Amino acid sequence: MHKNCFYPLLVLLIGFTLTSFSGNDKITPVQEPFIVVLDAGHGGHDPGNLGNGFLEKNIALKIVLRVGEMLSKHKGIKVIYTRDDDTFVDLYKRGEIANKANANLFVSVHCDSHTSEAHGAGTFVLGLHANKQNFEIAKKENSSIYLEDNYESRYAAYNINSPESVIGLTIMQEEFLDQSIMLAKAMQDNFTGKLSRVDRKVKQAGFIVLHQTFMPSVLVETGFLTHKPEGTYLNSTKGQGEMGDAIANAILQYKKSISLNVSDQNSMMKQPEPEIVVAEKVVKEEPKVVEKPTVAPKVAPAVAKEAPKAEFVFKVQIMASSKDLGIASANFKGLNNISKEAFKNIYRYMYGSTSSYDYANTLRKDAEDKGYKGAYVVAYKNGSRINIKEAIK
Ligand SMILES: [Zn+2]
Structure with missing residues (x-):
């Protein structure tokens, strides 16, 4: 019966531990929604690629709406779309939407095109293009800026024809690289596992839309519209549903592993007090927990x-x-x-x-x-x- 008395103490202790964990910086409290910004590429007067007569902007939108529908079934997840209809949204505004929402994730969805019979699904994180092929994909997607008003002044820092111009622009995303790659890997696992899509792997390239965001961000190239069978698949209700489900699953897996990481870290910090269930000890050791600086800058x-x-x-x-x-x-x-x-x-x-x-x-x-x-x-x-x-x- 007196076991119940421990719960308030436990809650108190966990509260203190979380407070000391967050230090000067904010860490998302558990009850805050996990915000996912879903970005359907192109839209309105920007159709994206038109391989085999398929419309990238429509396919991207349908996949994204499916992802949102699946995620919305989960309590604690909030979905925000950069567009949920056939409208044109400037690239910089897409990132702005995510930044203003203080989103946990930004996921941009596209379809690829090529003059060859290339096919398969790949996921990009922001970085230096490792090769010409990755650069060409980024260049194609970045060329959306030419359809924006005032693109010359807005994107003065970018020269999308120069592979080098992205150097220095990757800095913003650098601190989210680990997490972006984790999400990108989860995407690829879902595409290549149950769906058996050809694996074009996790890659880095200089996508302007990813450079605008301040959170883990990926850009999914769901497949090639120029490859007839793949284009037909992506244009079908079945293909859009399956790809949408795969992306949603990857996001859920990512969310789960992130929360596991956080609870790991919390339990690691509680290690010196393993006798947590003994009320007397907890009371005695509380001040220690409060004082323990998790973030301890060692300054000369x-x-x-x-x-x-x-x-x-x-x-x-x-x-x-x-x-x-x-x-x-x-x-x-x-x-x-x-x-x-x-x-x-x-x-x-x-x-x-x-x-x-x-x-x-x-x-x-x-x-x-x-x-x-x-x-x-x-x-x-x-x-x-x-x-x-x-x-x-
Ligand atoms: Zn695109």
């Missing part, structure tokens, strides 16, 4: 003294991962002064801490020399991360 004393006076603090982000690593230098190729922060179910790892932007760039070069090629400088104000542009203007 000299810098720590300087930091409160400075308006901005600069660090070098060397990586982000769903893995919770210790901040010992041995885990970071010998780099000292590593700090860690939880952000949207991942961990960001930073090197150094300084009020000087110039010195931060020196630190970035150090990190690059150690092998962290994608390292970049990030800025903080009052302990919160801000846009680097605000700190250096």
Whole structure:
């Protein structure tokens, strides 16, 4: 009977643990909906590719609506469409919709085309095109911007004809790369498993629509309309239903593995208190749990003294991962002064801490020399991360 008395304590303890886990950054509380933004490629005056007379924009929309229908059956998932009818939506607006909704995932759905008999389904995450073929696919999808008003000023930073122009544009998505790849793999497993679609694998390329988002994001090329049998399949109710179900399944699997990761991390943090069911112990150890800083920036004393006076603090982000690593230098190729922060179910790892932007760039070069090629400088104000542009203007 007195077992019941433990529950309030347990709830309290878990509450404290979650609070200490979130640190300065927000981590999605359990009761918040898991928001999925579904993006049907093209639309309106942009038909997409017209292989064999099939319409990419219509097929993408029908698949996406099916995905949304399947996901909406699950409590705790909120679906947002960038378009749910035949309208044209600018590429930058698609990302904006996802960012404003603070979505957990962004999934863009397309169909491919080629002059050869190429066929199969592939899933892309943002990155450098590993080869000309990937570049050509991104170029085709990116050319939608030419159908937008004011595309010249809006996309001034992009030259879609240059494979190199995407360098530097991948930074925004870098910290979501692990999770984007995890989702992309789940997509491919579903396409190639039960559906036996030809596996065109998880690939990286410079898609503008993926560059706009600030969350794990993938672009699915469901198949080639130029390949008659595949185009016919994708244009059929059966094909659209099956591909829609496969994408929905992949999203559900991803969501499940993410929640498992989070509960793993929570249980890892509770490890020092395995006697959690003993009420007396729980009461005694509560303060310890509250004080335990999960996010513990190790700052050199000299810098720590300087930091409160400075308006901005600069660090070098060397990586982000769903893995919770210790901040010992041995885990970071010998780099000292590593700090860690939880952000949207991942961990960001930073090197150094300084009020000087110039010195931060020196630190970035150090990190690059150690092998962290994608390292970049990030800025903080009052302990919160801000846009680097605000700190250096
Ligand atoms: Zn497309």
